[in-house]
Amino acid sequence: MKLISVAIDGPSAAGKSTIAKIVATKLSLTYIDTGAMYRAFTWYVLEKNIDPNNEVDCTSVIPNVHIHLNKDGKVFCNKIDVTKEIRGLEVTKHVSAVSSYRAIRLALVELQREMAKKDSVIMDGRDIGTYVLPSADVKIFLVASVETRAIRRYKENIEKGIECDLEFIKKDIERRDKFDSSRSFAPLKQAEDAILLDTSDLNIEQVVERVIAIIEKKVK
Ligand code: DC
Numbered sequence: 001m002k003l004i005s006v007a008i009d010g011p012s013a014a015g016k017s018t019i020a021k022i023v024a025t026k027l028s029l030t031y032i033d034t035g036a037m038y039r040a041f042t043w044y045v046l047e048k049n050i051d052p053n054n055e056v057d058c059t060s061v062i063p064n065v066h067i068h069l070n071k072d073g074k075v076f077c078n079k080i081d082v083t084k085e086i087r088g089l090e091v092t093k094h095v096s097a098v099s100s101y102r103a104i105r106l107a108l109v110e111l112q113r114e115m116a117k118k119d120s121v122i123m124d125g126r127d128i129g130t131y132v133l134p135s136a137d138v139k140i141f142l143v144a145s146v147e148t149r150a151i152r153r154y155k156e157n158i159e160k161g162i163e164c165d166l167e168f169i170k171k172d173i174e175r176r177d178k179f180d181s182s183r184s185f186a187p188l189k190q191a192e193d194a195i196l197l198d199t200s201d202l203n204i205e206q207v208v209e210r211v212i213a214i215i216e217k218k219v220k
Helices: 016-027 034-047 055-060 089-098 102-118 128-132 146-159 166-182 204-218
Strands: 005-009 030-033 067-069 075-077 121-125 138-143 195-198
Touching (some): 016 030, 016 121, 016 204, 102 128, 121 128, 128 138, 195 204
Parallel strands (some): 005 138, 030 121
16 A cells, blocks of 8 residues: 655644644554654753754764654653653753754654654654655645744743743744754755645644545545
8 A cells, every 4th residue: 555644744733743742643644753753852952951052063963872662652762751851841942943954854864764664644744845755746835824833832831840931932933933943054945846734723623624635635
């Protein structure tokens, strides 16, 4: 059977992972959260007391970092379960810098492409439709206003028991939007053939419904 690939890109906290997870379950696709992979790398950098703003030091540890995502959505770095730690403030603060380093991106992109060769996938990130899987069968670019995204991320963190502040989240989303879209290598950008979906005024069920309709129309 032919494997299919669905790319979901968009800015931070646009709802990509929530939507991708539900759609993955409904359509029996493997969900790959590429942001979690950059976060796990950033966690390792901080754990080893490496300066996240020093590209040479960060990239020098690439051979020591082994990231694995399991089918239950758990994230492992060198066999340590870091699923919760990678959502904390420190990782969130430094992940844009660490994920802007070309060598780190190339290493993680290779892993992402390998995963897409084994299963039918729904992969979310910033550069999936433009760089990681340019031939993806379906490409969706999810956006929402900064205000909506900040409130959603705040509620999500509170539910997970992660301490946070709404104003900080809003500022952080704006900062990451700017950083992720302006980096030189594989920036956050809508692919020419991606379908734009603004989720500001939609609830989760409505977005899931639309995404499934787009996938079913494209992959008949
Ligand atoms: O989706 P997220 O917030 O967990 O992503 C964390 C960071 O990783 C985000 O600030 C940008 C970066 N990222 C990236 O550069 N490319 C991807 N494919 C996924 C995430």
